[in-house]
Amino acid sequence: MKATGPQDELEEIPQDECLEILGRHSLGRVAIVVDGQPLIFPVNYAMGGRVITFRTGSGTKLSHAPGSKVCFEIDGYDSLAGAGWSVMVQGVAVDATDSFDDVSWAARAAAPWALAPGAKPFRVAIDPSEITGRRFRRRA
Amino acid sequence: MKATGPQDELEEIPQDECLEILGRHSLGRVAIVVDGQPLIFPVNYAMGGRVITFRTGSGTKLSHAPGSKVCFEIDGYDSLAGAGWSVMVQGVAVDATDSFDDVSWAARAAAPWALAPGAKPFRVAIDPSEITGRRFRRRA
Numbered sequence: 023m024k025a026t027g028p029q030d031e032l033e034e035i036p037q038d039e040c041l042e043i044l045g046r047h048s049l050g051r052v053a054i055v056v057d058g059q060p061l062i063f064p065v066n067y068a069m070g071g072r073v074i075t076f077r078t079g080s081g082t083k084l085s086h087a088p089g090s091k092v093c094f095e096i097d098g099y100d101s102l103a104g105a106g107w108s109v110m111v112q113g114v115a116v117d118a119t120d121s122f123d124d125v126s127w128a129a130r131a132a133a134p135w136a137l138a139p140g141a142k143p144f145r146v147a148i149d150p151s152e153i154t155g156r157r158f159r160r161r162a
Numbered sequence: 163m164k165a166t167g168p169q170d171e172l173e174e175i176p177q178d179e180c181l182e183i184l185g186r187h188s189l190g191r192v193a194i195v196v197d198g199q200p201l202i203f204p205v206n207y208a209m210g211g212r213v214i215t216f217r218t219g220s221g222t223k224l225s226h227a228p229g230s231k232v233c234f235e236i237d238g239y240d241s242l243a244g245a246g247w248s249v250m251v252q253g254v255a256v257d258a259t260d261s262f263d264d265v266s267w268a269a270r271a272a273a274p275w276a277l278a279p280g281a282k283p284f285r286v287a288i289d290p291s292e293i294t295g296r297r298f299r300r301r302a
Contacts, residue, residue: 032279099277108204137239
């Protein structure tokens with residue numbers, strides 16, 4: 023087992039680059055809190071400017087996310103390069119299905135495609151309050 | 163854009179198979195709640211029986227996870243096969259660094275290897291209260 027040494031780097035990803043990375047991906051995870059219990063769901067998302075949006079059916083995400091603090095995350099690890107990264111977005115979720123606020127408009131300008139089967143007539147948006155990221159690369 | 167039709171399947175993964183899948187992977191995400199705000203962190207984990215365990219430093223995860231409800235999740239998507247899956251574990255986190263309870267013993271029998279740099283002298287365990295999974299395959 024190789025020890026982690028000072029040659030390894032852990033660095034913060036600037037917010038602009040976090041947004042760029044978010045724009046290049048389409049599969050992430052949203053965490054919502056139901057009665058004090060956090061739950062994590064994978065979602066296919068798209069970006070409408072800084073707003074993250076995904077489609078959903080009439081389930082837990084639609085019942086508990088809107089109006090509440092949620093977290094959205096994407097990450098990746100390249101085992102050949104020994105490089106890992108993650109981007110985390112904190113914010114409040116909005117039911118953007120047919121609302122007329124700015125966040126909902128931004129959300130509806132994007133077109134996330136849900137890969138998982140099942141009717142998903144509703145649209146959830148996350149208005150980011152904080153966008154952070156970090157990455158590392160292990161050196162040989 | 164292809165509509166989701168009745169030919170697509172979304173099925174639950176039995177708990178035994180969820181545990182088997184958890185045992186075959188080593189990178190997941192843990193969600194913890196800090197002042198009502200869920201946060202998602204990628205972690206390298208290992209299984210000690212049904213107990214999930216990962217190493218950490220003296221940061222947010224160690225300060226807020228132990229004694230609290232947390233969520234752990236892994237997922238995957240094979241774009242060629244059009245198949246996706248996810249496994250979610252709900253439970254209470256324990257600081258298993260040097261405690262003598264059963265969960266901590268089970269955790270310390272496993273050897274997670276943290277890929278991200280930085281000292282991680284502490285050990286967190288998740289005692290699962292609920293293990294669920296689902297998968298789908300899109301048909302042509």
